Amino acid sequence: xxxxxxxxxxxxxxxxxxxxxxxxxxxxxxxxxxxxxxxxxxxxxxxxxxxxxxxxxxxxxxxxxxxxxxxxxxxxxxxxxxxxxxxxxxxxxxxxxxxxxxxxxxxxxxxxxxxxxxxxxxxxxxxxxxxxxxxxxxxxxxxxxxxxxxxxxxxxxxxxxxxxxxxxxxxxxxxxxxxxxxxxxxxxxxxxxxxxxxxxxxxxxxxxxxxxxxxxxxxxxxxxxxxxxxxxxxxxxxxxxxxxxxxxxxxxxxxxxxxxxxxxxxxxxxxxxxxxxxxxxxxxxxxxxxxxxxxxxxxxxxxxxxxxxxxxxxxxxxxxxxxxxxxxxxxxxxxxxxxxxxxxxxxxxxxxxxxxxxxxxxxxxxxxxxxxxxxxxxxxxxxxxxxx
Amino acid sequence: xxxxxxxxxxxxxxxxxxxxxxxxxxxxxxxxxxxxxxxxxxxxxxxxxxxxxxxxxxxxxxxxxxxxxxxxxxxxxxxxxxxxxxxxxxxxxxxxxxxxxxxxxxxxxxxxxxxxxxxxxxxxxxxxxxxxxxxxxxxxxxxxxxxxxxxxxxxxxxxxxxxxxxxxxxxxxxxxxxxxxxxxxxxxxxxxxxxxxxxxxxxxxxxxxxxxxxxxxxxxxxxxxxxxxxxxxxxxxxxxxxxxxxxxxxxxxxxxxxxxxxxxxxxxxxxxxxxxxxxxxxxxxxxxxxxxxxxxxxxxxxxxxxxxxxxxxxxxxxxxxxxxxxxxxxxxxxxxxxxxxxxxxxxxxxxxxxxxxxxxxxxxxxxxxxxxxxxxxxxxxxxxxxxx
Numbered sequence: 209x210x211x212x213x214x215x216x217x218x219x220x221x222x223x224x225x226x227x228x229x230x231x232x233x234x235x236x237x238x239x240x241x242x243x244x245x246x247x248x249x250x251x252x253x254x255x256x257x258x259x260x261x262x263x264x265x266x267x268x269x270x271x272x273x274x275x276x277x278x279x280x281x282x283x284x285x286x287x288x289x290x291x292x293x294x295x296x297x298x299x300x301x302x303x304x305x306x307x308x309x310x311x312x313x314x315x316x317x318x319x320x321x322x323x324x325x326x327x328x329x330x331x332x333x334x335x336x337x338x339x340x341x342x343x344x345x346x347x348x349x350x351x352x353x354x355x356x357x358x359x360x361x362x363x364x365x366x367x368x369x370x371x372x373x374x375x376x377x378x379x380x381x382x383x384x385x386x387x388x389x390x391x392x393x394x395x396x397x398x399x400x401x402x403x404x405x406x407x408x409x410x411x412x413x414x415x416x417x418x419x420x421x422x423x424x425x426x427x428x429x430x431x432x433x434x435x436x437x438x439x440x441x442x443x444x445x446x447x448x449x450x451x452x453x454x455x456x457x458x459x460x461x462x463x464x465x466x467x468x469x470x471x472x473x474x475x476x477x478x479x480x481x482x483x484x485x486x487x488x489x490x491x492x493x494x495x496x497x498x499x500x501x502x503x504x505x506x507x508x509x510x511x512x513x514x515x516x517x518x519x520x521x522x523x524x525x526x527x528x529x530x531x532x533x534x535x536x537x538x539x540x541x542x543x544x545x546x547x548x549x550x551x552x553x554x555x556x557x558x559x560x561x562x563x564x565x566x567x568x569x570x571x572x573x574x575x576x577x578x579x580x581x582x583x584x585x586x587x588x589x590x591x592x593x594x595x596x
Numbered sequence: 597x598x599x600x601x602x603x604x605x606x607x608x609x610x611x612x613x614x615x616x617x618x619x620x621x622x623x624x625x626x627x628x629x630x631x632x633x634x635x636x637x638x639x640x641x642x643x644x645x646x647x648x649x650x651x652x653x654x655x656x657x658x659x660x661x662x663x664x665x666x667x668x669x670x671x672x673x674x675x676x677x678x679x680x681x682x683x684x685x686x687x688x689x690x691x692x693x694x695x696x697x698x699x700x701x702x703x704x705x706x707x708x709x710x711x712x713x714x715x716x717x718x719x720x721x722x723x724x725x726x727x728x729x730x731x732x733x734x735x736x737x738x739x740x741x742x743x744x745x746x747x748x749x750x751x752x753x754x755x756x757x758x759x760x761x762x763x764x765x766x767x768x769x770x771x772x773x774x775x776x777x778x779x780x781x782x783x784x785x786x787x788x789x790x791x792x793x794x795x796x797x798x799x800x801x802x803x804x805x806x807x808x809x810x811x812x813x814x815x816x817x818x819x820x821x822x823x824x825x826x827x828x829x830x831x832x833x834x835x836x837x838x839x840x841x842x843x844x845x846x847x848x849x850x851x852x853x854x855x856x857x858x859x860x861x862x863x864x865x866x867x868x869x870x871x872x873x874x875x876x877x878x879x880x881x882x883x884x885x886x887x888x889x890x891x892x893x894x895x896x897x898x899x900x901x902x903x904x905x906x907x908x909x910x911x912x913x914x915x916x917x918x919x920x921x922x923x924x925x926x927x928x929x930x931x932x933x934x935x936x937x938x939x940x941x942x943x944x945x946x947x948x949x950x951x952x953x954x955x956x957x958x959x960x961x962x963x964x965x966x967x968x969x970x971x972x973x974x975x976x977x978x979x980x981x982x983x984x
Contacts (some may be wrong), residue, residue: 214825214826214828235690244650246650247953248778255825255826256824256825257809257810257811257812257824257826258810258812258824260809260810260843260920260921261676261921261922262632262634262721262722262920262922262927263721263915263922263924264721265723271949275842281825282910282911283822283824283911284824286821286825286952287822287824288823289827292826298653300910300911300928301913302720302721302926302931303930304720304853304930304931304932305930307720319664320892328728329727330727330728330729330732331650331727331729332690332692332695333650333651333690333727334650334726334727334728334729335650335653335723335724335725335728335738336724337723338723338803339717339718339719339720339723339732340718340720340722340723340724340728341718341719341722341747343728344718346972352730357729364818379703387801402806403804406801406802406805406806409797409801409807409808410801410802413794413797413798414794414798415845417794418790418793418827419797419808421645421648421795421813422645422646422648422649423645423807424645424646425642432672433674434674434675435671436644436645436646436672437602437644437647437674437675437678438602438643438644438806438808440602452787455648456674499863500817522670522688523671523688524690527651532648532649532650533648533649533650534650534651536651538651538690540688540690540691542691542692542693543692544692545688558697559969564674589811
């Protein structure tokens with residue numbers, strides 16, 4: 209496996225690096241410094257759950273031309289060695305005296321002219337996954353080279369998914385489709401939500417998820433209160449609406465969509481809310497096109513909900529999807545990102561049924577020239593009722 | 597639930613905040629700014645898997661006196677409102693114009709005198725979970741107040757676990773104990789490692805994990821190659837050693853320990869390596885005391901392995917444990933952190949059987965005045981053999 213990654217062929221990574229280098233040239237960046245799990249996997253194929261340990265930083269340097277340099281803790285050398293990356297420099301981390309800073313400063317100094325600029329993602333939705341004290345030391349060490357904003361270059365490339373990436377996300381969506389189809393097998397009145405959350409994760413694993421990085425949900429009479437709280441021990445009751453949402457992962461790619469279930473008969477109020485969400489999603493599936501802006505999608509969904517007589521919920525109504533559970537852009541009134549062919553997106557309208565009672569609905573799509581193509585199996589038009 | 601968090605009573609959080617404020621006073625810090633899931637949960641009780649979305653930053657300000665201020669995206673208001681925090685300030689995130697920076701600058705300016713210092717964790721094993729561009733803007737906005745290193749204050753408090761925290765970690769360890777006991781039910785020759793990883797995660801959930809943030813492992817003839825790679829489809833074969841490692845989570849607290857299994861009969865070489873690891877762990881369990889340094893534990897384990905005629909593996913041989921899979925200190929030759937009563941730690945010796953073939957062994961402990969108390973059930977002295 210000397211010239212291929214574990215999941216994609218080297219050609220996929222070379223194409224990504226060339227695309228990044230093209231955007232870097234446009235922004236006058238002589239290198240990119242990448243530190244997050246998604247950016248490291250995207251450029252190298254290095255995929256591990258070991259990121260869960262905050263102990264060690266990991267660095268990828270993308271030069272203006274040529275292949276990336278990996279500056280990483282020695283514990284990752286074997287795995288990185290099976291990826292397509294040739295220039296791998298390691299240190300024994302964590303090192304309280306010099307945790308890779310000298311090694312990284314050398315790599316940047318070799319790669320970037322003294323008057324040059326190193327791009328790092330520093331904009332909305334980004335963070336730098338290294339100690340900020342070490343970042344300050346690094347700034348001093350590489351001077352007069354300086355850091356500059358690399359957000360646009362990275363986002364512009366990563367937001368367009370290749371055919372291989374779309375296939376991965378589609379496969380993860382299929383895992384969740386299969387798990388959602390099994391919900392009536394393990395959900396019934398009287399079960400605590402915490403048990404439902406566990407059983408749903410089990411179903412996702414059994415249907416092929418490598419791991420389950422995210423599930424969320426809610427249950428409440430005629431709607432739920434919020435969608436980010438952990439499950440509690442309250443038993444499901446007739447009249448509840450149960451929502452389950454998932455970010456399952458397969459080959460490093462996420463899905464992110466939810467499904468609703470009525471426990472017993474759904475009230476007319478809940479049916480109307482569900483119908484409004486379904487119709488608004490249909491409208492977006494019909495109307496989205498490359499060239500629209502992210503904020504236009506917010507308007508399309510909001511207007512469609514209003515036409516249905518529903519009260520749109522607050523917050524964003526969808527977002528990008530891929531290497532993380534959520535990616536830019538965001539379907540808010542403020543996001544002016546242009547939609548482009550090959551973006552993988554979620555459509556996530558929500559309605560407020562009453563104060564503190566909401567209903568949400570989510571699908572995953574890839575944007576084609578002629579409009580959205582579903583990656584998730586379309587939710588049933590009628591809210592499923594679990595009568596057991 | 598107006599005056600209690602979802603998992604601990606408010607008194608637990610008040611004690612934590614007082615301890616932080618005492619350390620802040622020692623370091624001349626007028627506030628702490630906290631941004632990571634672990635620090636936010638530690639100070640507020642706000643526990644959610646929603647951190648998996650990188651879209652939004654979350655801020656907790658711990659003032660020199662009084663209760664913390666939460667400056668958070670509106671989507672978290674309901675959950676934070678059920679915690680013990682009273683001062684909750686929200687904005688509609690993600691906002692490309694001002695993603696909470698003004699709101700946070702106001703909170704810091706109210707709390708910290710103009711000549712004052714705001715501590716942030718910036719040392720080893722830390723990172724700042726917000727866009728670094730926003731951090732730079734925040735520096736300008738709160739000037740002449742300035743940021744300073746808050747690492748020591750945070751680590752010094754968080755590294756000592758309360759009785760309530762130790763009970764939580766013990767409960768998570770018990771989940772993993774029960775799942776490890778079931779490994780012989782779902783592991784046999786011919787199964788691919790990827791299926792074993794899935795089934796192990798299922799067992800952890802069925803035994804009571806809320807979620808499984810981390811599993812790792814390895815399998816290979818007479819030892820495995822590395823311990824952070826994802827599972828592949830290679831079937832288990834007689835002569836393999838299988839290792840499974842877990843960071844299961846319950847109530848927000850991790851366990852982190854592994855177990856080894858021989859597939860078929862273990863070779864004498866593997867038995868000797870396992871015996872050496874077992875004996876070295878026994879030595880550490882007998883000898884660790886408060887007042888020793890982290891590097892002393894590295895020496896104790898390494899010396900014990902050498903006495904057994906084994907070749908100690910590289911890297912760290914254990915670490916802190918609690919709100920994240922790994923916490924400071926690290927059992928390396930360089931870490932001079934003093935061990936103190938109430939620290940929860942892992943003992944993780946490794947041996948190199950041959951080039952590219954290792955065996956590792958891990959237990960979780962809490963350090964008492966008289967030495968370590970096991971939180972994981974001690975691994976079997978004889979390497980279990982799975983004959984099916």
